[in-house]
Amino acid sequence: MTDTHTTTGRVTPLLQVRGITKFYGARLGCRDVGFDLYPGEVMGIVGESGSGKSTLLGCLAGQLAPDAGEVLFDTRTEGPRDTLTMSEPERRMLGRTDWAFVHQSARDGLRMGVSAGGNVGERLMAVGARHYGGIRAQAVDWLGRVEIPEDRVDDRPTAFSGGMQQRLQIARNLVTGPRLVFMDEPTGGLDVSVQARLLDLLRGLVREMGLSAIIVTHDLAVVRLLADRLMVMKDGHVVETGLTDQVLDDPQHGYTQLLVSSVLQV
């Protein structure tokens, strides 16, 4: 099919994942996972505990070393490069600039002994920002965008509620303008009203910044609202992929049908 303009032009995928396999000793983490993620796309990965979704995310984000596979990221200067064979300093640089990782527990993504403003400013300094006034102004701007009042900028995250800590973690991650965000259960452990607020925030940021994101969650309501595409995992394998609403409304695999039919209706 030919298409001459914008809608489906030949765009390089931001991330090309091929054959990712990870074992923990003899036990399978995930096997032969592959997909393409395009700029601006949000992909959800769902499955129950132990399905391999967090292992996969760890492998993609460079936190775990897979036993086989490639993770090609479209770098700004050199085009697609396999992040698994990059040198450690190169990968760390990527982690500070184009990539961001939002942890389920804000404590894993924040420095709890540093002020809210410091948490955001630290990421900026890591990419070379040196002007104190500029850093503080940007920190305050970002805290505002995640709805943390300016008078809390000097407070430590320990003094924040769970929802506020999570919003601070998002500000810290997005301040450097990353192109790809990994999220591990970003709304897990929060009250539903706080979840809704966070989802609204994430959706707005994804649209405004043109971010691509990979979201691991067990919450189907979260992926319905946030993800364009869905990948369903079971026992380390991908059992189904497709458009989010299609997978949820017309699931093809028995396991997905079970997942969807097990959700309590409200």
Next chain:
Amino acid sequence: MTTHPFIELQGVCKSFTLHNQGGAVIPVMAGANLCVSAGECVGLVGESGAGKSTLMRMIYGNYLAASGRIRVGEVDVARAAPREILALRRHTLGYVSQFLRVVPRVSTLDVVAEPLLAVGTDLPAARARAEELLERLNIPRRLWTLSPTTFSGGEQQRVNIARGFAHAYPALLLDEPTASLDAANRETVLHLIEEAKAHGAAIVGIFHDATARDRVCDRRVDVSAFTPEAA
């Protein structure tokens, strides 16, 4: 304007396989054909359960067709990759379902303006169009800054319609757009459909209200003809 139909279905089949209920296979549609030209509105008819909504959901890519071809513009929805369908939905193919599904906390005005922002319309123009539609559909101005999740069923339906008509999609799917509306609002919705047709939109609609259907539909297609032989 193109001379060939803008929406074209050929030999579309659909069945549901219930893996957790003994692998039962339920065939629901076989050999469905449909052509809709630009500026034309085709009404799907057939008794409840005949597959009108199923056919519509397949055109939108919400249900997966088992076989056949579903061409909308230049895209074969039955075979397209998810991102092609997403692009099609963003620019070309609108869908007014019977239920409003939105992110909690987002204001009614933003819910309606969102499809325009998604195609790159600037914020003031998108808001202006959203206000115009909400006004026409008699959603009180004091509700515009609130999330529609707490609105009455009728209000939610009108917000859904406003959202569906915000962007001038070249193709539109309308599932019961006039159901349970009062006379004035029903009239507004019929006007919106007529305007979309005048702009050249190819429209597929389901209308239980025969008067409304007769007014806006150029043709009817009885989906009972696509019901598979009982197994």
